[in-house]
Amino acid sequence: MDLYEYQGKELFRRFGIPVSEGRLATTPHEARAAAVEIGGPVVVKAQVLTGGRGKAGGIKLADTPEEAEQRAGEILGLDIRGHVVRRLWIERASEIAKEYYLSITFDRGAKQPLFMFTAEGGVDIEQVAEDSPEALVRLYVDPLEGFQPYQARRLIYGAGIGDPGEQKQIASILESLYAAFVGCDAMLCEINPLLVTPDGEVKALDSKFTVDDNALYKHPDIAQMRDTAAAAPQEVLAREKDVTYVKLDGSVGILGNGAGLVMSTLDVIALAGGRPANFCDLGGGGDAEGVVDALEVITSDDQVRSIFFNIFGGITRCDEVARGILQALGRMTIEHPIVVRLDGTNAEEGRRILADASPPNLHVEPTMLDAARRAVELAR
Amino acid sequence: MAIIVDTNTRLVVQGLTGSEGSFHGVRNRNYGTQVVAGVTPGKGGQDVEGIPVFNTVAEAVAEAGANTTMVFVPARFAADAIYEAVDAGIGTVICIAEGLPAHEMLRIYNYIRPKGVTMLGPNCPGALSPGKANVGIIPAEIFRAGPVGLVSRSGTLTYQIGHELTQLGLGNSTIVGIGGDPVVGSSFIDVLAKFEEDAETELVVMVGEIGGEEEEKAAAFIEAEMSKPVLAYIAGFTAPPGKTMGHAGAIISGSAGTAEAKKEALEANGVRVGTTPTQVAQLVAERASVTS
Numbered sequence: 127m128d129l130y131e132y133q134g135k136e137l138f139r140r141f142g143i144p145v146s147e148g149r150l151a152t153t154p155h156e157a158r159a160a161a162v163e164i165g166g167p168v169v170v171k172a173q174v175l176t177g178g179r180g181k182a183g184g185i186k187l188a189d190t191p192e193e194a195e196q197r198a199g200e201i202l203g204l205d206i207r208g209h210v211v212r213r214l215w216i217e218r219a220s221e222i223a224k225e226y227y228l229s230i231t232f233d234r235g236a237k238q239p240l241f242m243f244t245a246e247g248g249v250d251i252e253q254v255a256e257d258s259p260e261a262l263v264r265l266y267v268d269p270l271e272g273f274q275p276y277q278a279r280r281l282i283y284g285a286g287i288g289d290p291g292e293q294k295q296i297a298s299i300l301e302s303l304y305a306a307f308v309g310c311d312a313m314l315c316e317i318n319p320l321l322v323t324p325d326g327e328v329k330a331l332d333s334k335f336t337v338d339d340n341a342l343y344k345h346p347d348i349a350q351m352r353d354t355a356a357a358a359p360q361e362v363l364a365r366e367k368d369v370t371y372v373k374l375d376g377s378v379g380i381l382g383n384g385a386g387l388v389m390s391t392l393d394v395i396a397l398a399g400g401r402p403a404n405f406c407d408l409g410g411g412g413d414a415e416g417v418v419d420a421l422e423v424i425t426s427d428d429q430v431r432s433i434f435f436n437i438f439g440g441i442t443r444c445d446e447v448a449r450g451i452l453q454a455l456g457r458m459t460i461e462h463p464i465v466v467r468l469d470g471t472n473a474e475e476g477r478r479i480l481a482d483a484s485p486p487n488l489h490v491e492p493t494m495l496d497a498a499r500r501a502v503e504l505a506r
Numbered sequence: 507m508a509i510i511v512d513t514n515t516r517l518v519v520q521g522l523t524g525s526e527g528s529f530h531g532v533r534n535r536n537y538g539t540q541v542v543a544g545v546t547p548g549k550g551g552q553d554v555e556g557i558p559v560f561n562t563v564a565e566a567v568a569e570a571g572a573n574t575t576m577v578f579v580p581a582r583f584a585a586d587a588i589y590e591a592v593d594a595g596i597g598t599v600i601c602i603a604e605g606l607p608a609h610e611m612l613r614i615y616n617y618i619r620p621k622g623v624t625m626l627g628p629n630c631p632g633a634l635s636p637g638k639a640n641v642g643i644i645p646a647e648i649f650r651a652g653p654v655g656l657v658s659r660s661g662t663l664t665y666q667i668g669h670e671l672t673q674l675g676l677g678n679s680t681i682v683g684i685g686g687d688p689v690v691g692s693s694f695i696d697v698l699a700k701f702e703e704d705a706e707t708e709l710v711v712m713v714g715e716i717g718g719e720e721e722e723k724a725a726a727f728i729e730a731e732m733s734k735p736v737l738a739y740i741a742g743f744t745a746p747p748g749k750t751m752g753h754a755g756a757i758i759s760g761s762a763g764t765a766e767a768k769k770e771a772l773e774a775n776g777v778r779v780g781t782t783p784t785q786v787a788q789l790v791a792e793r794a795s796v797t798s
Contacts, residue, residue: 232608232609232612232688234608234688234689234718234755235718235719235720235723237612237615237616237689238612238616239612252760268616269609269612269613269616270613270616270617308609311607311608311609313608338607338608338609338754339750339754340581340605340606340607340608340754341607341608341609341610343582344607370752372746372749372750372751374744374746382662383662384660384661384662384663384752385660385686385715385751385752385753385756386658386659386660386661386662386663386664386686386713386715386741386752386753387660387662387663387666387741388751388752389660389663389715389716389741389742389744389745389751389752389756390663390666390739390741390782390783392742392743392744392745393741393742393743393744393765393781393782394782395744396743396744397781397782402744405745405749405751405752407752438662438665438666438669440643440644440645440648440661440662440665441533441643441645469666469669470645470648470665470666470669471645471647471648493784494666494782494783494784495782495784
């Protein structure tokens with residue numbers, strides 16, 4: 127789960143990482159009130175779960191509350207890479223002397239957390255890694271030992287930070303960032319830029335914060351930060367119904383059992399010349415209730431023209447799945463043509479059950495590729 | 507021979523008294539696996555269809571001689587269950603449970619590796635050596651014994667490929683599900699190395715998917731270290747970046763972890779990659795007839 131800048135900064139603040147004072151606003155009027163409370167020049171920042179806000183006109187300086195209101199009006203409703211701005215973070219403006227980059231990521235390849243730190247901040251970090259790799263200090267932390275003070279010194283000296291005041295503040299920020307990363311079950315905590323003011327104060331000017339979905343049960347306060355309005359409406363419905371679903375932009379609705387098999391089904395649809403409308407995994411079961419929920423989510427997408435059921439029967443046998451499908455279709459009206467492929471345990475019996483019932487609009491195909499072709503044809 | 511599970515496996519099921527644990531534990535025993543114990547704290551002294559239940563894994567090891575565990579407890583208790591098993595001297599951990607926080611698995615991984623423990627999962631279907639032992643939730647009925655090793659991050663996709671192999675008259679030495687999480691106990695390389703050593707395995711099918719770089723690392727390993735032929739399938743060519751596709755580990759992060767990159771790395775190292783599960787099975791059949 128990705129967090130907005132202001133949510134990540136709230137977590138930073140809790141762990142002792144300095145951030146600027148700010149207020150959330152969802153209307154120009156609120157933005158004005160926030161600027162009055164903060165006093166002095168503020169920055170009006172679009173809150174979106176994507177990069178490139180600055181270039182898209184989503185971050186603007188305002189010297190007065192009137193100006194903050196006006197800027198807020200300009201930014202709210204902007205479409206930034208497909209994300210519509212509905213929230214603003216009004217923050218006390220900072221003077222910038224230097225910009226650094228600091229992050230910690232969950233490195234699944236190395237199986238250790240990875241710190242990255244460079245004095246060349248405020249820019250695209252992948253560019254720094256490419257152009258001047260020697261300027262980017264990388265350091266792995268043993269998750270069993272935890273972060274040690276010497277590791278902070280290696281990062282600080284490695285990045286060439288010479289000022290004693292900065293060294294001290296950054297050492298503390300590094301320790302806090304590691305604590306936040308582990309304490310919040312984060313997959314990524316990024317501060318870009320890590321700012322040094324002309325007075326020598328070091329603080330986080332931005333935040334990128336991603337939390338492991340599987341750990342949200344431990345962090346109810348973070349779980350409730352999820353902005354359901356930012357997700358596709360089908361994905362919100364899927365979450366309510368506990369259906370594993372990802373919205374895509376094609377016209378063939380997909381339903382299968384097992385994440386790998388469903389991914390493979392999407393690929394086969396593409397090979398057959400079509401475009402999948404979604405990813406949807408029924409999991410191990412194939413009972414009527416699960417099928418009904420999944421179909422409701424899939425058909426809530428009006429781009430869907432046909433539906434492809436791709437089931438491999440293992441312990442859940444195909445005849446059980448076939449009965450589940452028939453029961454589900456008896457409980458709801460589906461206008462789209464449905465193509466079913468059943469394979470595996472009791473596949474023949476399953477196919478026979480479907481053929482005997484022969485509900486309207488239901489097509490049974492013997493192989494995954496045949497079924498994919500049929501579903502693509504029917505979506506045209 | 508086979509790998510990871512065989513006739514020497516003496517299985518303890520952590521969570522045997524739960525509905526899933528008892529269903530699959532008994533199923534595994536009916537297949538012929540030596541299921542010697544269950545562990546549920548507070549239920550020691552009971553039994554599940556004749557399988558004795560202990561309060562601790564240490565007792566299951568001491569009194570029933572367990573050497574392998576299948577973890578079937580809810581995700582939030584799984585890390586504790588794994589530490590308990592490893593500290594009791596269990597050498598093979600098969601974690602079916604899904605939904606373990608990634609940080610917990612990171613600590614488990616770093617804890618068990620120096621001890622030489624073999625672990626599959628979390629979020630995996632287990633391992634099946636046809637005719638010898640089945641530990642986990644793999645439907646054994648669709649597989650036959652034979653020379654093809656199968657290793658995969660996915661469950662049903664593996665069953666699909668195994669089923670197609672069976673229909674082409676080919677069987678498997680061992681089917682290994684390594685799990686769909688970002689960090690799992692065994693990588694493709696760990697399992698490929700075991701297949702390379704296994705006398706019964708003549709060739710290997712590797713089933714990968716988007717996310718991470720384990721397929722790319724495996725490609726280099728195959729080129730450098732493996733004498734046996736390897737064929738591959740990768741799922742997720744149409745997956746968009748930044749979206750988790752069912753498995754917690756199946757996510758393209760930025761430009762890293764795409765199916766294209768994995769396919770290219772495998773092909774650059776001489777591994778053929780099938781475009782559909784059916785095609786992979788056909789490639790295996792061609793290769794097997796050349797080998798035999």
